[in-house]
C-alpha cells in the first residue's frame with residue numbers, strides 16, 4: 001500500500017523499508033515526547049534533592065542511553081508500567097559515583113555532552129563511549145570549558161570519544177564564550193556550573209534551545225539571561241513533576257510532508273513550542289504553507305506547548321541562514337527535501353555544524369537528493385536546492401542517521417514516477433522516533 005512500509009530484515013539488523021508515493025496526506029498524529037527535554041528531565045531529576053516524577057518521556061533510543069548511563073553511575077530511576085518515570089536524587093556532587101564499566105552513550109551526542117558536564121561536578125571517574133557515528137563527533141568542545149572549571153576531561157587524540165572524565169566537587173565558576181551556537185555545549189557548561197562554588201556564565205553566539213535553562217528554573221535554581229549571557233547560580237535542585245510535551249523535531253517530518261501539496265493537512269497536538277525549536281514553523285510559513293499554532297498551557301509552567309497544524313500550498317524557495325540555523329538545525333534535512341518542491345532556489349548556509357551531526361548531513365543530503373532526481377549544490381556550510389522537480393523513486397541509504405531515514409521517507413511519499421523508494425538501514429529511526437513509519441502510514445493514502 002502506498003505510503004506504508006514493507007519491511008525486510010536482510011540477514012542482520014539492517015531493515016529495508018519500501019515506500020510508494022502518497023496520493024493524499026491527511027490526519028492527526030500525537031508524536032512521542034520531546035527528546036531534548038527528556039534527556040534534561042532525566043539528568044536533573046537524577047541529581048535533584050528528592051523524588052521527581054516524569055510523564056510522556058521520549059521512547060527514543062537516545063533517551064534510553066541517558067537513562068542507562070545515569071543508572072550505571074548509581075542514579076535511582078525507575079520506569080513504571082503506566083509509562084511514568086520516578087527518580088530519587090541526593091543532590092549535586094553527591095548523587096553519582098564511578099561506573100564499573102565504560103558508559104555507552106549509543107548514538108547520542110546529547111547524552112555524551114550533557115552527561116560530561118554533569119559528571120564533571122562529581123568526584124568520580126568515567127569513560128563515555130558510543131557507536132561508530134558518535135565516535136566521529138567533536139568532543140574537544142566540551143573538554144575545554146570543563147577543564148577550565150577544574151575537571152580532567154580527555155577525549156581520544158582525534159578530539160572524539162571515548163572521553164575520559166575525572167570530576168571533582170566543587171568546580172571553579174567560569175565565564176565561557178561558546179565557539180559554536182550549540183545547546184549541547186551550553187548545557188554541558190551550565191550543568192557543570194551547578195557544582196561550582198559561584199555563578200557560572202555562558203555566552204552564546206546565537207540563541208539555541210533553552211530547555212536546560214527552563215528546567216533549571218523548574219528546579220528553583222536561579223538562571224539569569226541577559227542578551228546572549230546566561231548565568232546559573234548554584235542552589236540545591238528541588239524535585240519536580242513534568243509531563244514532557246511532544247517532539248516538534250519528530251512532528252516536523254509529517255508537517256513538512258503536508259506542506260508540499262494543496263489539500264494535504266497534518267495536525268500534531270501538544271508539541272513543544274520552545275522558541276529555540278520553532279524555526280521550522282517560520283520557514284514552512286515563509287515557503288507559503290498554512291501553519292496554525294494554538295498555544296496551550298506550558299509544561300511544568302516553563303516550557304511552551306501547543307497544537308500545530310500545517311496545510312499544503314504551492315511553495316516558494318527561501319534562504320535559511322544566520323541566527324535561524326540553531327533554531328532548526330535538526331530540521332534541515334527535511335527542509336532540503338521540501339526545497340525540491342518549491343519554486344526557485346532554496347539556499348541553506350551558516351550550517352557547517354550539519355557536517356558534525358550523526359552523519360555529514362550536507363554530503364549525504366546532497367547525494368540523496370541527486371539520487372531522487374533533484375538538482376543541488378553542496379557548499380562547506382550548506383546547500384542550494386533548485387525546485388520544483390518531479391522526484392523519482394530511488395534506493396537510498398539512511399547512513400545510520402535517523403533524520404536522514406525520515407527525510408527519505410518524506411521524499412518517497414512525493415515521488416512522481418510511480419516507483420518504490422527503498423530506504424536501507426531504516427531501523428535507525430528508533431534513535432528518535434521508533435513509531436515513525438507506523439505514524440506516517442496512518443496519514444497517507446496511496
Ligand code: S3P
Nearest residue numbers: 036110181182183184185329330
Ligand atoms: C540538542 C541540540 C542540538 C541538536 C541535537 C539535540 C540538544 O545539537 O542537533 O539533536 O538537545 O541540546 P547542538 O546543540 O550541538 O547543535
